[in-house]
Amino acid sequence: MGEFIVTLLTGLSSAAALFLVASGLSIIFGVTRIVNFAHGSFYMLGAYIGVTAVTAVGGGAVGFWVAILLAAVAVGLIGVAMEILLLRRIYRAPELFQLIATFGVILVIQDVTLWIWGSEDLVGPRAPGFTGAVTILGQRLPEYDLVLIAVSPLVLAGLWLLFNRTRWGTLVRAATLDRQMVSALGVNQRWLFTGVLFLGSALAGLGGAIQLPKGGADLLMDFNIIAAAFVVVVVGGMGSIGGAFLAAILIGLLQTFGIQIFPNSTLILMFLVMAVVLIFRPWGLLGKPEIPGHGVVEAPEAPLRPAGRGLRLAGALVLAVLLLLPVAHLAVPAAVDDFLLVLVIDIMIFVLFAAALHFIMGPGGMVSFGHAAFFGGGAYAAALLVKFAEAPMEIAFWAAPAGAALLAILFGWFCVRLTGVYFAMLTLAFAQIAWSIVFQWGEVTGGDDGILGTWPSDWASSRIAYYYMTVGFVVAGLLALRRMLFAPFGYTLRAGRDSPLRAAAIGIDIKRHQWIAFTISGAFAGLAGALFVYSKGSVFPTEMEIARSFDALLMVLLGGVHSLTGPIVGATALTWLNDLFSELSYWRFLLGATIIALVLLLPDGLAGLGDTWLARRLGLAAPASGSGANGQETPA
Amino acid sequence: MTALLEVDRLSKAFGGVRAVQDVSFAVNPGELLALIGPNGAGKTTCFNMLMGQIRPDHGAILLKGRDIAGLPPHRIWRLGVGRTFQITATFSSMTVRENVQMALISHRNAGRRLWRPAAGTETAQADALLDRVGMAEQGDRACSVLAYGDLKRVELAIALANDPDLLLMDEPTAGMAPRERIELMRLADEIVAERKIGVLFTEHDMDVVFAHAHRIMVLNRGELIAEGTPEAVRANEQVREIYLGSSVEAGQA
Numbered sequence: 001m002g003e004f005i006v007t008l009l010t011g012l013s014s015a016a017a018l019f020l021v022a023s024g025l026s027i028i029f030g031v032t033r034i035v036n037f038a039h040g041s042f043y044m045l046g047a048y049i050g051v052t053a054v055t056a057v058g059g060g061a062v063g064f065w066v067a068i069l070l071a072a073v074a075v076g077l078i079g080v081a082m083e084i085l086l087l088r089r090i091y092r093a094p095e096l097f098q099l100i101a102t103f104g105v106i107l108v109i110q111d112v113t114l115w116i117w118g119s120e121d122l123v124g125p126r127a128p129g130f131t132g133a134v135t136i137l138g139q140r141l142p143e144y145d146l147v148l149i150a151v152s153p154l155v156l157a158g159l160w161l162l163f164n165r166t167r168w169g170t171l172v173r174a175a176t177l178d179r180q181m182v183s184a185l186g187v188n189q190r191w192l193f194t195g196v197l198f199l200g201s202a203l204a205g206l207g208g209a210i211q212l213p214k215g216g217a218d219l220l221m222d223f224n225i226i227a228a229a230f231v232v233v234v235v236g237g238m239g240s241i242g243g244a245f246l247a248a249i250l251i252g253l254l255q256t257f258g259i260q261i262f263p264n265s266t267l268i269l270m271f272l273v274m275a276v277v278l279i280f281r282p283w284g285l286l287g288k289p290e291i292p293g294h295g296v297v298e299a300p301e302a303p304l305r306p307a308g309r310g311l312r313l314a315g316a317l318v319l320a321v322l323l324l325l326p327v328a329h330l331a332v333p334a335a336v337d338d339f340l341l342v343l344v345i346d347i348m349i350f351v352l353f354a355a356a357l358h359f360i361m362g363p364g365g366m367v368s369f370g371h372a373a374f375f376g377g378g379a380y381a382a383a384l385l386v387k388f389a390e391a392p393m394e395i396a397f398w399a400a401p402a403g404a405a406l407l408a409i410l411f412g413w414f415c416v417r418l419t420g421v422y423f424a425m426l427t428l429a430f431a432q433i434a435w436s437i438v439f440q441w442g443e444v445t446g447g448d449d450g451i452l453g454t455w456p457s458d459w460a461s462s463r464i465a466y467y468y469m470t471v472g473f474v475v476a477g478l479l480a481l482r483r484m485l486f487a488p489f490g491y492t493l494r495a496g497r498d499s500p501l502r503a504a505a506i507g508i509d510i511k512r513h514q515w516i517a518f519t520i521s522g523a524f525a526g527l528a529g530a531l532f533v534y535s536k537g538s539v540f541p542t543e544m545e546i547a548r549s550f551d552a553l554l555m556v557l558l559g560g561v562h563s564l565t566g567p568i569v570g571a572t573a574l575t576w577l578n579d580l581f582s583e584l585s586y587w588r589f590l591l592g593a594t595i596i597a598l599v600l601l602l603p604d605g606l607a608g609l610g611d612t613w614l615a616r617r618l619g620l621a622a623p624a625s626g627s628g629a630n631g632q633e634t635p636a
Numbered sequence: 637m638t639a640l641l642e643v644d645r646l647s648k649a650f651g652g653v654r655a656v657q658d659v660s661f662a663v664n665p666g667e668l669l670a671l672i673g674p675n676g677a678g679k680t681t682c683f684n685m686l687m688g689q690i691r692p693d694h695g696a697i698l699l700k701g702r703d704i705a706g707l708p709p710h711r712i713w714r715l716g717v718g719r720t721f722q723i724t725a726t727f728s729s730m731t732v733r734e735n736v737q738m739a740l741i742s743h744r745n746a747g748r749r750l751w752r753p754a755a756g757t758e759t760a761q762a763d764a765l766l767d768r769v770g771m772a773e774q775g776d777r778a779c780s781v782l783a784y785g786d787l788k789r790v791e792l793a794i795a796l797a798n799d800p801d802l803l804l805m806d807e808p809t810a811g812m813a814p815r816e817r818i819e820l821m822r823l824a825d826e827i828v829a830e831r832k833i834g835v836l837f838t839e840h841d842m843d844v845v846f847a848h849a850h851r852i853m854v855l856n857r858g859e860l861i862a863e864g865t866p867e868a869v870r871a872n873e874q875v876r877e878i879y880l881g882s883s884v885e886a887g888q889a
Contacts, residue, residue: 303731304729306755487750488749491738491741491754492738492742495730498726504709506798508747516748
């Protein structure tokens with residue numbers, strides 16, 4: 001009994017930081033519709049700044065709490081800086097484009113933190129007056145846990161007063177319901193957004209600082225909390241503070257009890273709960289369905305046109321370079337070395353992966369946050385067949401797209417019922433469930449050690465042979481995806497995205513169509529996974545991680561979601577940049593800063609540049625978007 | 637003669653509000669039937685139930701003798717019901733012709749074909765439909781750049797793509813200039829006469845209603861309060877009192 005009560009209290013105390021971070025995330029999303037991935041970084045900064053502030057102010061009975069509040073305010077100001085310098089410039093960009101910007105911020109903050117505070121974990125200062133433990137029915141509980149338990153309701157009450165008893169709070173609630181209406185009433189949105197960013201970021205900073213006596217500060221905090229915070233926000237209902245409170249307690253308890261009951265499946269539990277909630281209550285426990293048609297009005301996409309001459313020429317040129325590269329490698333090994341071939345193979349694999357994601361994201365309007373499930377799922381399908389059946393490459397290779405497609409059929413059946421951010425979150429949940437299974441089911445998947453020994457058959461085992469095989473599959477894959485988009489299938493997919501109302505009124509079963517598209521996309525992601533697993537000779541759970549899903553997302557968004565060339569350009573640029581920076585110290589900072597710069601300079605994505613500036617410059621008269629993949633082919 | 641559409645005691649409540657209550661009526665082939673009523677009378681709810689966007693609480697909707705109540709919109713369309721919306725709904729990333737092609741492709745159940753490009757399919761039929769609504773010259777323009785009146789015509793062409801027996805038009809002339817209204821309704825008249833389609837439409841413009849409807853139903857607070865020829869409805873005391881007021885004079889003008 002005592003053990004139960006102490007576990008319960010521990011769960012409640014661990015919900016505190018979760019609630020603070022999630023409520024901030026929820027407030028920011030509610031008003032600005034920005035999914036702030038950098039929110040975990042603000043939490044981490046809160047912890048680090050808290051440590052410094054306690055040292056500076058002195059950890060006395062008053063000093064400690066002053067320092068914590070200072071940390072929260074400092075993080076709030078960092079959030080304001082992000083809003084003014086970055087987000088404010090891209091509110092008019094396509095939906096979710098701000099995501100990339102916040103990705104960039106994550107990377108920059110990681111390296112800045114590393115640079116200022118070093119790589120060692122910091123031990124948190126202890127809270128004066130709460131350093132001991134209380135004994136409950138023979139079980140000991142740190143006194144500070146009781147402080148944390150009290151914090152959430154206090155903050156909840158404070159927020160309630162702020163939102164219900166002040167003019168500013170009323171405006172925030174109104175903007176959460178209908179942003180257009182609030183702006184039509186003459187409210188200056190800029191300062192509303194800035195204020196919301198301050199409040200939301202400060203809450204995250206407070207969360208990071210207040211958990212210091214319990215958890216200290218380390219460089220993994222950002223990613224460790226962000227997934228859980230998203231789960232809390234989604235389970236509670238986007239934009240609902242009360243929902244975040246309930247969900248934080250639910251998830252907090254789930255984690256502490258989960259460790260005791262299912263020590264081997266703690267990771268899966270949280271995402272399982274999120275999946276179940278989204279399936280039965282698509283808008284979360286206390287969330288409300290979004291008012292349709294009152295989001296950001298985007299400029300319509302231009303009609304799809306067959307590749308123009310210029311793009312076809314460019315595509316042919318790229319293909320020629322790809323085909324001749326190994327020849328150059330044999331002729332001048334010094335200039336075109338082995339590493340370059342490996343890099344180009346990697347680039348091609350990610351181009352296919354990104355194109356597969358773009359297939360549903362661009363024409364389908366379905367943003368998946370969990371596409372690594374199919375990339376990694378495909379890779380694991382092949383690797384498992386090798387491990388347990390010693391299947392040769394010719395057979396195992398095909399298991400990848402098939403396995404990924406099966407997974408997509410299963411996940412897709414649930415996911416296509418939702419739209420927008422909720423769809424994205426459910427894909428994330430399923431991807432995390434798949435990842436947890438792979439990670440924690442060591443006997444079958446090898447867990448963290450992965451599966452080794454997936455090498456190509458003899459005929460494809462030389463670098464050059466495998467290179468050509470990759471070129472063949474990737475080019476064929478891209479052409480097939482492109483072909484489908486120009487076929488009635490792709491038109492129907494776009495119809496469902498452009499106007500669900502009209503699509504249904506001309507007999508299109510949108511959900512079923514999206515389900516099929518999701519499956520096709522999964523199969524092609526799996527094919528990329530197959531190419532990957534045989535090029536590396538091994539596969540690890542990292543291929544199914546959130547980070548891998550975000551890579552693909554970043555490639556598509558960075559390339560430009562409204563262009564068929566987008567994923568190709570984006571994947572190439574990002575893989576190349578990753579490789580370029582990876583040897584440098586502070587490569588994250590460089591990559592993050594580059595991403596932020598690209599976002600600010602090219603709000604339509606990299607392909608937007610190719611389609612407009614370059615095209616105009618060269619007089620190719622390519623249409624504004626939807627033009628040409630790698631363009632060797634015009635379906636006619 | 638059996639009616640094309642028979643609606644029997646259709647009802648829907650939202651929370652405690654009875655939006656539509658025991659509404660019964662029939663639409664015959666070749667007939668233009670207007671559904672009018674003040675704002676909040678339940679016209680749109682009624683429409684959305686007919687088209688499957690809202691599931692009725694109870695009541696039957698018989699299309700050519702088959703109950704379609706509660707079917708999803710895409711199934712209802714396949715049974716021969718076309719629809720235009722109060723606020724036009726077209727595919728903004730497609731050209732005018734592609735919009736109509738899309739409906740034709742769907743009508744042929746070809747929407748899942750993965751290989752042959754869509755550009756070359758159903759072009760002749762699409763152009764014929766566009767020609768019928770007077771939009772032939774604008775086939776290559778993007779739908780997103782059209783004038784509103786032209787969009788309404790495109791919607792009509794889309795709605796005709798499956799050769800419907802019944803056409804539901806929700807405020808077909810809303811947001812249009814007076815001249816465009818006359819032209820669009822004349823077009824609707826012609827098409828109904830040619831194809832013997834039954835049309836049910838809602839409309840706020842009483843000139844349009846009294847000039848074009850063969851029969852008029854008046855809905856108030858979810859209930860049908862009158863039904864009959866334009867003359868009969870115009871003369872109905874209850875209608876005058878509750879709803880029409882001075883508009884009747886305008887309608888006579």
